[in-house]
Amino acid sequence: MEPSLIRNFCIIAHVDHGKTTLSDRLLHRTGTISDREMQEQLLDSMDLERERGITIKAHPVTMYYTARNGKRYELNLIDTPGHVDFSYEVSRSLRACEGALLVVDAAQGVEAQTVANVHLAMKQNLTIIPVINKIDLPHANIPLVRQQLEDILAIPADSAILASAKEGIGTDEILEAIVERIPPPQPTGAxxxxxxxxxxxxxxxxxxVVYVRVFNGELRPGMQIRLLHSGQTYEVKEVGSFNPKPYVRDRLGVGETGYLAAGIKSPFEVKLGDTITDARIPSPALPGFQEVRPMVFSGIYPINTADYEHLKASMAKLQLNDPAFVYQPETSVALGFGFRCGFLGLLHMEIVQERLRREYNLDIIATYPSVVYRVHLTNGTVKEVDNPAHMPEPNYIAQIEEPIIRAYILCPNEYIGDLLLLITEKRGVVENTETLDPRRVMLTARLPLNEILIDFHDRIKSITHGYGSMDYEHAGYMPSDMVKLDMLVNGEPVDAFSCIVHRDKAESRGRLLAAKLKEVIPRHQFQVAIQAAIGGRIIARETVSALRKDVTAKCYGGDITRKRKLLERQKEGKKRMKAIGSVHIPQEAFIEVLKTG
Known part of the structure; x- marks a missing residue:
């Protein structure tokens, strides 16, 4: 099709503001899908996406629409994930578009993710069309949302389209705005x-199968193509588009979006954001490419050790559909054979674990999540550490740097004090406080990434009674006083409970773990000492008392020395047992402690 009749756009919104419902409505209105095929969340194909109401993978779809001016347009919608963990995927999808529909809930107004995604879209110089959705709700406040668009996002309020994706209100106006306001794609001249x-x-x-957007030239079967960043050459076997199921086309021209299949065997050969060019006359790479790097690491082990091979095969399959997920084998004295896995963020970690449990029927246990620390050694080298087991000895460490994030937290005014306390508790610093409207404020804070790993988002929700929202971006590294906390049971370190924590928090965490272990470790014939240690210094201790047999039961009457003799003999036996006996920690104990985080 003529590039002047093509429009490429995406939809950006906060979670649950109606992005997927609007894309369903557009597909239905343009006749891309029939009434018979229509279902809720059509582009969300995973059960997890449907359950949680989130988009995990980007889905492109091509629609054809005849506008009021009588011309027939090709509209390419790229449905993007909204969550921060997938922000690189979002930025790649935005690079493939010329415009974006910004969906804002008329009842909830502008939220944290809305702000972050608009910043991403503005960086890419996209034309933004604001859509105020859910106007049919009884508590919709349209004037307030218009004011927020101007005050927070600097978008003219009169350019906003009023719509209700559920009721189909405003769908035609949105389609006309896409045709009129979004510029057609232009060849790059390569x-x-x-x-x-x-x-x-x-x-x-x-x-x-690679999802592509053509910026220059054309893509057709039989061509020899080269992937610039990986340097591989292939022959294109098939090209096509989605509606929303894939269908074959004879070529993809300038501005068109679709897929190509070229017999590529491994997903690692295709890097997200890579440039595809003609192998005979190569063009320069498109800007903006970066390697996807995991930010959060955790060990995943099968609860039943016989499932190890099944877990290995399942992870390989999962990685085929999710190249951002990385893993490598590791062993733990306590948990046996497993894998050290890297994720883009917390939601990504949760989703991978849930998919392993659900799609591959696996019972798994995950160790305490950690982040990548930069350890500067005394000999001048820098080592990246994502596993507490690989942390060098303290006498070789000159300095440790930890990753920092910049968080944008939106909350009602009355909860600001409690949130400031939470940020301080998590070693954060508030950089900026901005009043958005009479009811809400936005806090911009710098926090260490490892402090938000476990319960930060949940606590924001509980403090603000569900009205708070948060989004974050990575903001580099900062020197910090981090230490490795070891848990010793009967003098032996247990690697599954080791973690890297800030020195100020090491003691309280050590006490907490020691108390928890005391509850779950069964009693033995001898006393078991549970200790938390930093290097050679013990900072917390609990003792599991010994099982006691009443050896004096057979003494009735007679001299006290008989009883003493028996008790002394028992004491000697316990002493010898403590020296040679080993402590058995059942698997349930590990699961119990790791569950409490």
Whole structure:
């Protein structure tokens, strides 16, 4: 199709503001899907996406729409994830578009993710069309949302379209605005093909299927193509688009979005954001490429050790559809054979674990999540550590740097004091406080990434009774006084409970773990000491008392020395047992302690 009749756009919104419902409505209105095929959350194909009401993977879809001016347009919608963990995927999808529909809930107004996603879209110079959704709700406050668009996002309020995706109100106005306001794609003027690979998935028959947006030239079967960053050359077997199921086309021209299959065997050969070009006359790479790097690491082990091979095969399959997930084998004295896994963030970690449990029927246990620390050694080298077991000895460490995030927290005015306390408790600093409207404020804070790993988001929700929202971006590294906390049971370190914590918090965490272990470790014939240690210094201790047999039961009457003799003999036996006996920690104890985080 003529590039002047093509429009590429995406929909950006906070979670649950109606983004997926609006995309369903557009598909239905343009006749891309029939009434018979229509279902809720059509582009969310995973059960998890449907349950949680979130988009995890980007889904492109091509629609055809005849506008009021009589011309027939090709509209390419790229449905993007909204969550911060997938922000690189979002930025790749935005690179493939010229415009964005910004969906804001008429009842809830502008939220933290709305602000973050608009910043991403503005960085890419996209045309933004604001859509105030859910106007049919009884508590919708349209004037307030218009004011927020101007005050917070600097978007003219009179350009906003009023809509209700559920009721189908405003759908035609949105389609007309896409045609009129979003500019058509322009060729880049490069000597040959330039296409952006913004996503991929694995197909058993076709190999890796790459989602592409063509910026220059054309893509057709039989062409020899090269992936610039990985340097591999392939022959294109098939190209096509989605509606929303894939269908084959004879070519993809400038501005068009679709997929290509070229018999690529491994997803690692395709890097997200890579440039695809003609192998004979290569064009320069498109800007903005970066390697996807995991930020959060955790050990995943099968609860039943016989499931190890099944877990290994399941992780390999999962990685085919999610190249951002990385893993490598590791062993733990306590938990046996397992894997050290890297994730983009907390939601990504939760989703991978849930998919392993659900799609592959696995019983797994995950160790305490950690982040990547930069350890500066005394010999001048820098080592990246994501596992407490690999932390060098304290006498070799000159300085440790930990990753920092910048968090944007939106909350009602009355909860600001409690949130400031929470941020201080998590070693954070509030950089800026901005009043958004008479009811709400936005806090901008810098926090260490490892402090928000476990319960930070949940606590924001509980403090603000569900009205608070948060989004974050990575903000580099900062020197910090981090130490490795070891848990010793009967003098032996237990690697599954080791973690890297800030020195100020080491003692309270050591006490907490020691108390928890005291509850779950069964009693033995001898006393068991549970200790928390930093290096050679013990900072907390609990004792599991010994099982006691009444050896004096057979003494009735007679001299006291008989009883003493028996008790002394028992004492000697316990002493010898303590020296040679080993403590058995049952698997349930590990599961119990790791569950409490």
């Amino acid at each position: 000597p040959s093909l330039q296409a952006l690979a913004f996503d991929s998935y694995f197909d058993t028959y076709k190999g890796v």
